[in-house]
Amino acid sequence: MTYWIGVITVTGIWMIAILGISVLTGFTGLFSMGHAGFIAIGSYVCALVSKTFAAPMWIGIPCGMAGAILVGVLIGIPTLKLKGDYFVIATLGIGEIVKLLIENVPQITGGARGLTDIPRSTTFPLVLIICVLCVVFVRFFLTSKHGRNGIAVREDEVAARAIGINVARQKLIGMAISCGLCGLSGGLLAHYMGYLYPTMFTMAKSNELILTVILGGKGSLTGTILASLILVPLPEFLRTEAAQEWRMVLYGVLVVFVIIFRPSGFMGDRELSIKGIFRFFKNRFGKKAEGGVGK
Amino acid sequence: MFIQQLITGLSIGSVYALMAVGYSLIYSLLNFTNFAHSVCVMVGAYVSYFFLLLVADNILAAALCSLVVAGVLSAIIEKVAYQPLLDKNVNRIYLLIAGLGIQIVGENLVIVLLDGRFHAYPTTFSSIPIKLFGISIGLIDLIILGVSSLALVLVELLIRKTKTGLAIRGAASDLNTTALMGVPVRRLITIVFLLAGLLAGLAGSFTGLKYTAYPSIGSLTTKAFISAVFGGLGSIPGAVIGAFFLGVSETMIAAYVSSSLRDMFSFVLLVVVLVIRPTGLMGKATEEKA
Numbered sequence: 001m002t003y004w005i006g007v008i009t010v011t012g013i014w015m016i017a018i019l020g021i022s023v024l025t026g027f028t029g030l031f032s033m034g035h036a037g038f039i040a041i042g043s044y045v046c047a048l049v050s051k052t053f054a055a056p057m058w059i060g061i062p063c064g065m066a067g068a069i070l071v072g073v074l075i076g077i078p079t080l081k082l083k084g085d086y087f088v089i090a091t092l093g094i095g096e097i098v099k100l101l102i103e104n105v106p107q108i109t110g111g112a113r114g115l116t117d118i119p120r121s122t123t124f125p126l127v128l129i130i131c132v133l134c135v136v137f138v139r140f141f142l143t144s145k146h147g148r149n150g151i152a153v154r155e156d157e158v159a160a161r162a163i164g165i166n167v168a169r170q171k172l173i174g175m176a177i178s179c180g181l182c183g184l185s186g187g188l189l190a191h192y193m194g195y196l197y198p199t200m201f202t203m204a205k206s207n208e209l210i211l212t213v214i215l216g217g218k219g220s221l222t223g224t225i226l227a228s229l230i231l232v233p234l235p236e237f238l239r240t241e242a243a244q245e246w247r248m249v250l251y252g253v254l255v256v257f258v259i260i261f262r263p264s265g266f267m268g269d270r271e272l273s274i275k276g277i278f279r280f281f282k283n284r285f286g287k288k289a290e291g292g293v294g295k
Numbered sequence: 296m297f298i299q300q301l302i303t304g305l306s307i308g309s310v311y312a313l314m315a316v317g318y319s320l321i322y323s324l325l326n327f328t329n330f331a332h333s334v335c336v337m338v339g340a341y342v343s344y345f346f347l348l349l350v351a352d353n354i355l356a357a358a359l360c361s362l363v364v365a366g367v368l369s370a371i372i373e374k375v376a377y378q379p380l381l382d383k384n385v386n387r388i389y390l391l392i393a394g395l396g397i398q399i400v401g402e403n404l405v406i407v408l409l410d411g412r413f414h415a416y417p418t419t420f421s422s423i424p425i426k427l428f429g430i431s432i433g434l435i436d437l438i439i440l441g442v443s444s445l446a447l448v449l450v451e452l453l454i455r456k457t458k459t460g461l462a463i464r465g466a467a468s469d470l471n472t473t474a475l476m477g478v479p480v481r482r483l484i485t486i487v488f489l490l491a492g493l494l495a496g497l498a499g500s501f502t503g504l505k506y507t508a509y510p511s512i513g514s515l516t517t518k519a520f521i522s523a524v525f526g527g528l529g530s531i532p533g534a535v536i537g538a539f540f541l542g543v544s545e546t547m548i549a550a551y552v553s554s555s556l557r558d559m560f561s562f563v564l565l566v567v568v569l570v571i572r573p574t575g576l577m578g579k580a581t582e583e584k585a
Contacts, residue, residue, distance in 0.1 A: 031391050078570050084528050085328040086573050088391065089520050093565040096517070100559045203514070207399060214392055245407045252400030259393045260379050 005124050007233050012127040013188045014209070015228040016134050020181030022213045022224040027142060028174030029154030030080075031088050033206055034095020038068040038179045040201035041098055042186025044109060047118045047196055057121045061187035068183030069176050076175040081168045095206055102198040114197030122192035130188065134181060139221060141177065150174050151219070204248075211251050215258060222272035298430050300550045301543065306436040307505075308542020309443035313498035314519035315526075315534035316450060317491030323467035323529040324487055327387050328520065330394035331372050333513025334401035335365040335492045339499020340508040341405065341414075348417050354504060358442065361500035362493050369492020370485055372397060381484070398513065405510045413507045439501045446497055447535060450490065454531070463487060467529070521565045527575030536576060 017039055024030050046064030049055055075094055079086040102109045109115055141147045149170050152160040161167050190196055216227025231251075238247055270276070314336060321329045339361035346357040376393045424431040454460035462483050465473040474480040495516075502515055519534075522541050526533025541561060549557040568575060 025388075029386065029388055031388050033395075075566065075569070078573050082573055084326060085322070085391075086524065086528065086569060088328055089524055090566065090569045092517060092520065093562045093569075097559065097562045097566065100562065104555055104559065207395060210392075210395070211399070242407070245403055248403040249400055249407060252396045252398075252403065255396035256376055256393050256400070259389050259396065260376065 007236050009122070009124045009127050009192060010189075011229065011232045012131045013122075013185050013192060014232045015131060015225065016188070017182045017185035018209055018212050018224060018228045018232075019134055019138050019221075020178035020185070021209055022216075022221065023138060023141070023150075023181070024174050024178035025210060025213050026218040026220070026224065027147065027154060028150040028171055030171055030174060032178075032210065033088055033092040033203065034098075035091070035178070035182055035209060036201040036203065036205040037091075037095035037098035038072060038182040039186040039189070039205075040102065040198070041068045041071055042183030043190040043196055043201075044102060044115065044186075045183075046187035047115055047190040048108070050119060050191070051115075051117070057119070057187070057191050060191075061184060064187040064190075065180045065183035068179040068186070072175050072179030073172060076172050080171040080175065092203070095201075095203055099198050099201055110197075112198060114195050116195045118190050118194050118196065120191060120194040122188050127188060127192075130184070134184070135221070135225065138177075138181075142221065146170065146173055154219070208248075208251070211255050214255055215251075217270075220271055223270075226272070299432055300546055302432050302436050302440065304543035304546030305539065306440040306443075306542070307546060308539035309440050309447070310498050310501045310505075311515075311518050311522050311542050312447055312535045312538035313443050313494045313501075314516050315522040315538045316447065316531055317494040318516070318519050319523050319526075319529055319531050319534040320463070320487050320491050322523070323531070324463070324470060324484060325377075325381075325390070326529075327390040328394070329491070330391065331369075331376070331397040331401075332394075332491065332495055332519070333398050333516040334372070335369045335495035335513075336499040336502065336516055337401060337405065337508075337510065337513035338368055339365040339496035340503030340512050341409075341499075342496070343500035343503050344414050344416055344508040352418050354416075354418060354438070354500075355442070358497055358500040362496040365496025365499060366489050366493035369495065370489040373485055373488035377488075378481070378484075381481075402510050402513065409510075411510055413509045415507045416504050418504075435504060439505070443497070443501065446494065450494065451531075453490075459483070459486060518561060521561050523575075524565060524573075525568055525575055527577040530575070530577040533575055533577035 017035070021032065021035055024032060024035075042061075042064035044064075045067040046057075046060040049063045050057060050060035053059075071094065075090050076087070079090045103112050105111070106113070142151075149160070149165045150173070152163070152165055153167050153170050157167055160170075212227050212231045213224055215231065216225075217223030234247065235244060238244060314332065317335075318329060318332055321327075321332075342361040342364045343354075343357040346360045347354070350356075376397060377390060380389055380393060423434045425434050425437070452460075454463055462473065462478045463486075465476065465478065466480060466483055470480060473483075499512070502512060506512070518541060519538065522537035523529075523534045524537070525541065526535070526537030541564070544564075545557050545561060548560045
């Protein structure tokens, strides 16, 4: 039982990061290759603050979030104004730099051997509450003016600019929110695991997170949540080495197929709601019933 | 000592240049980062390894073999994955994602089908040094430098002197207008992918020779991305200059400062360039127009 609670807790922690990436990729149309780097910043800053000053978690985590947001915004300001893949390559660079920096400053970060003895204060109810709060926050953000502006930017930048949206600023807001959520997820992760090591945050991890967003549906909050609920704990069910490797092959193939045949992902830009489910069943099964009436 | 390091740096730079030119060619036409490029590099490295292991101990023949296989693979990837997306005229981000998917499939397929280990090339070739004016230089570096430079010159000639090259230059400046001028753009895109694949295969064979073949060897293409950004995205001369600069400075850092700072240097350079002058040496800032 404790094992499964552990699995659910870790899933919840990663889901917060995936929500962040969903805001960036799904709702602003930006593509990042290095978000594991922002999670790493969040977790290491949080862990170091907690360890050095013996500070409680609720001081460490905001510090980690602030660090992640700061780095994200600093790299976003020059690159988001430009057309082209400058931003993608910049995030790729940041992801690698963070990992290399952690490995090369062993005096502070513990280097490749890892950072240990972080107080394990993340609990399941806490993650659950924060997760729900994050979902509510993202939901409110997306239906706010800024969220709608972001979706307009995703659909057509030129048109968005034409109706007076500051595209670069909109992208920067998306970036800041996504980095903040990644930092939060990192902080929770640090205090849940009790140890950190740099290879937790490789490019492969960034890719895995972004694939989850894409498979769930760019632009669908419920799709993202569903995808992370299914895909994040999946490795726990496939415990053999071979199954793990085939899993990534399958992810890759799935993504290529999804992009070619159903580019908007599993859920598209629709949201799952109770009303929607009722309507779906009504359309599916209601038709047969109505068919007899002779409509 | 310095001359030796310089030659090593130039040879690494020339390999980066091979990857960066292919990347820039595709970027200049279609404006997207082709992540599947790394798959071609990796396949190039493995084809050479198996050629040396099973067929003959001849690195040039192996490189030629890698070149052809990777070129064909690149064209197939374009036909299967990118062409349907280009037909639908989708958002550029979908091309990126498809490329990322292909990269992940390629890398993990090698791990599943072969193994995740490092494979040194079974050749006696790599250790022979030659004496030149009293300094010993690795023959392998000279061959890599020579062959890569030759390939780069050939590509430059192709782009400058032939009709196809003219079409590529036209398409780089405006794809749609070039199509209106009667250039078969779809075939042109396939040709460009083929060309990029050929260069990637050659680069893969040479990196394999230098660093052994392993599944994530394709991630060296990030160095090519950095070179291309340094020189200006989409500019081919810029990519070549950036690649040589990166190769030489990486080698110098590894030799005179610390080898663990080598990668750090490249990525910090990338961020510094992006913050100070994001358009690189030769790039021009463009904004999306309607």
